[in-house]
Amino acid sequence: MCYKNDIILFNFDMNTHKTSNYKYLTISNTDEEWGIVVTTVGHQLIEPQSRYPLTKHPDSYDFQPTSGRILNEYQLVYITKGSGYFSSQSCKKQKIKAGTMILLFPGEWHSYYPDEKDGWNEYWVGFRGVHIDRRVEKRFFSIEEPLHEIGVSSTIVGLYEDILKFSEEEKAGYQQIISSIFLHILGAVYYKERNNTLSNTMEVTIINEARILMKNRIENPCSPEEIADELGVGYSKFRKMFKDYTGVSPAQYHAQLRLSKAKEMLTGSPRNISEIAYALCFENAGQFSTFFRKKVGVTPTEFRKRAH
Numbered sequence: 001m002c003y004k005n006d007i008i009l010f011n012f013d014m015n016t017h018k019t020s021n022y023k024y025l026t027i028s029n030t031d032e033e034w035g036i037v038v039t040t041v042g043h044q045l046i047e048p049q050s051r052y053p054l055t056k057h058p059d060s061y062d063f064q065p066t067s068g069r070i071l072n073e074y075q076l077v078y079i080t081k082g083s084g085y086f087s088s089q090s091c092k093k094q095k096i097k098a099g100t101m102i103l104l105f106p107g108e109w110h111s112y113y114p115d116e117k118d119g120w121n122e123y124w125v126g127f128r129g130v131h132i133d134r135r136v137e138k139r140f141f142s143i144e145e146p147l148h149e150i151g152v153s154s155t156i157v158g159l160y161e162d163i164l165k166f167s168e169e170e171k172a173g174y175q176q177i178i179s180s181i182f183l184h185i186l187g188a189v190y191y192k193e194r195n196n197t198l199s200n201t202m203e204v205t206i207i208n209e210a211r212i213l214m215k216n217r218i219e220n221p222c223s224p225e226e227i228a229d230e231l232g233v234g235y236s237k238f239r240k241m242f243k244d245y246t247g248v249s250p251a252q253y254h255a256q257l258r259l260s261k262a263k264e265m266l267t268g269s270p271r272n273i274s275e276i277a278y279a280l281c282f283e284n285a286g287q288f289s290t291f292f293r294k295k296v297g298v299t300p301t302e303f304r305k306r307a308h
Contacts (some may be wrong), residue, residue, distance in 0.1 A: 017087040020044035020054055023167045024061070031175040036129030039073050041163045046082070048119040061126075068111030072127040076185065076230060077112070078160065080152050086112040090144050099151040101189050105136075105143045105236035119150040125182055132139070132186075150192040159165045159185050172259050194245075203241045206231050210242065214233030214254050217278050218261050259295050266300055267307040 022042040023297045031037045041063065046052055056062055063069030063073040068087075086102055088110035096102070096112070098120070104110055106128070135141055150156075163178045199274035210227050222230070226240035227250065242250045258280055265276045277288035292300045 001225075006291045021164060022057070023164065024058060025167060025175070027175065028238070031179075032129070034129070034176050034179060036127060036131040036179045037175055038125060038127050038163065038182065039158070039165075040075075040126035041124070041167055041178070042121045043121075043160065043164065045121050046119040048112045048117055051117060052113050062112070065111050065113035067111050069103055069127075070109050071106055071127050073106050074132055075102075075104040075124050075126045076182070077104065077122055077124040079158060079267070080123065081123045082114055082118040084112060084114035084120050085120070086110070086147060088143075088146055091146055095149075096147060099149060101148040101150050101187075102142055103146045103148065105146070106142055107163075110146075123157065125160065125163055125185070127179065127182055129179070131183065131296050135186070148193045150189055150196065153188070153192070156185055156188055156269075159188075204245065206233060206238070207242055209247050210250065211246075213265055214250075214257055218257050220281065224254065246263065255291075259292070260298065261301070262292060276300070 007102040017096070020043065022040070022044075023038045025038060027039065037094045043211065046053055046054070052065065053063070058070065059070075079096060079098055079102070083095065083096050084095045085093055086096050087098075089108050102112060114122075117282045136143075142277065159181050163181050166174045166181075209231060213222065213227055213230070217249075223241065225235045231238070233241075238251055242248075242253070246253060248256070262276065262280060265271065265279070269276065271279070273288065274285040277285045282288040289299050289301075292298075296303060298306070
C-alpha cells in the first residue's frame with residue numbers, strides 16, 4: 001500500500017496475474033457544495049479460482065462475501081467479464097453476468113462475489129450527494145431493483161477509466177470533473193436499460209408512429225384518442241405505453257410540441273399573435289396567451305419583445 005497525498009492507492013504485484021487499482025478520495029467543503037462527490041473508484045480483475053476480495057479495504061468499505069456489508073454511500077459496480085452472485089436486503093440472491101451494473105444503496109445490506117470457476121472483471125465508483133438523492137427520491141432508481149442489465153459497453157468502461165485517470169492526476173477541480181463523468185455513466189445506465197427493455201417491440205413502433213403524427217400535425221392537431229384509434233390501440237393502453245416510454249402523457253407531449261412551435265413562430269415569423277393562435281388551433285388569442293404564459297411565465301407578446 002502506498003500513499004499519494006490524501007489518496008490511497010492499492011497496487012498489486014503483476015506477477016500474480018491480478019490487476020487492481022483502488023482510489024479512496026478526500027473531499028473538501030467546496031466539493032460537497034457541487035452537489036455530488038466521488039468517494040472511491042477502482043477496478044480489479046479476479047481470475048478464476050482466486051480469493052475475493054483481493055485485499056483488505058479500509059474499514060468502512062471492507063467486507064467478506066459470506067457476511068456482506070452496509071455502506072454509508074452509493075456505489076455503482078460494473079461487471080464487464082465473467083459471472084457471479086448478488087444479494088441484498090431488498091433483493092434475493094441471484095446470478096449475475098457480464099454487462100450487469102449493480103447500484104448499491106447507503107444503509108442497505110448487500111453482498112456480491114464472482115463465480116469461482118469464472119472469476120470476473122469489475123469497475124466501481126462510490127458517490128454521494130443531493131443530485132443522486134433526488135434521482136432516487138423520484139424513483140429513477142430504486143433500492144428494490146439494484147441490478148441493471150445494460151450489456152458490456154466500451155464507452156462506459158472508458159468513462160470509468162477517465163475517472164481513474166483524473167483521480168490519479170489530482171489537478172484542481174478534479175472532483176467536479178469526475179463527479180460529472182459519473183453522472184454521464186448514471187444517465188447512460190438509465191438510457192440503455194430503458195431502451196433495451198423496449199427495443200424491437202410493437203409498443204416502440206406504435207409510440208414512434210404516434211410521435212411522428214403529432215409532429216406532422218402540429219398545426220392541425222388530432223386528439224390523443226384520435227391518434228390511438230388511428231393506430232389501432234385502445235386509448236388506455238396507448239396512454240400507458242406512451243407515458244412509460246417517454247415519461248409524459250400523449251397530451252403533455254403534444255403540449256410541448258405546440259409550445260416549441262409557438263416559440264419558433266414568435267421569433268421567426270411576422271404573423272401576429274392572433275394568426276399564430278389560429279395556426280396552432282387555439283380557439284382565440286386569449287386562450288393561446290393563457291397557455292403560453294402558464295408554460296413560459298410571460299405572455300407571447302412579452303416573449304417576442306425579449307427575443308428581438
